Amino acid sequence: MAPRASWKGYLKLSLVSCPVRLYPATSTAERISFNQLHKDTHNRINMKPVDPELGLVERSDLVKGYEYEDKQYIIIDDADLEAVRIESNHTMNIEAFVDERSVDVIYQDAPYYL
Numbered sequence: 001m002a003p004r005a006s007w008k009g010y011l012k013l014s015l016v017s018c019p020v021r022l023y024p025a026t027s028t029a030e031r032i033s034f035n036q037l038h039k040d041t042h043n044r045i046n047m048k049p050v051d052p053e054l055g056l057v058e059r060s061d062l063v064k065g066y067e068y069e070d071k072q073y074i075i076i077d078d079a080d081l082e083a084v085r086i087e088s089n090h091t092m093n094i095e096a097f098v099d100e101r102s103v104d105v106i107y108q109d110a111p112y113y114l
Contacts, residue, residue, distance in 0.1 A: 009090030011114070017091070025111035034076060037065040042073050 005021035036045040039061050041053055049057045065073035 006112070007090075009088070009092060011092050011094065013094045020092075020114055023113040025113055032066070034064045034066055035073070036062050037073055037075070039063040039075075042075070044071075044073075 003023050006024055007022035009020060009022075010017045011020045036049065037043060038045060038051045038054065038057055041051060042065060043051050043053060044067075045051060045057060045062060049059070049062060051057050064076045066076055067073050
């Protein structure tokens, strides 16, 4: 299966812009994922959704949670996700070209194909 573009937008250099797609050069083995939890007990919800202690759970009683230790969760709500959302106009503006050695390696997070 062909890789999916992780970003689609435009590359702009002065007055010229062209559509581009960004593909990851490597796969991510470690992905962060959220689990559905009961909002009061924080027990993980099965697909039914069923809480092992309380039984069948209404969808309105579900919350998102991130498991940071075995059976230990941080509850994440929509406001938390909105607070970290990055706004994008889907345009990369090229302002300057620099020597590769002048870019600190801390900014080289992951390789991509453009």
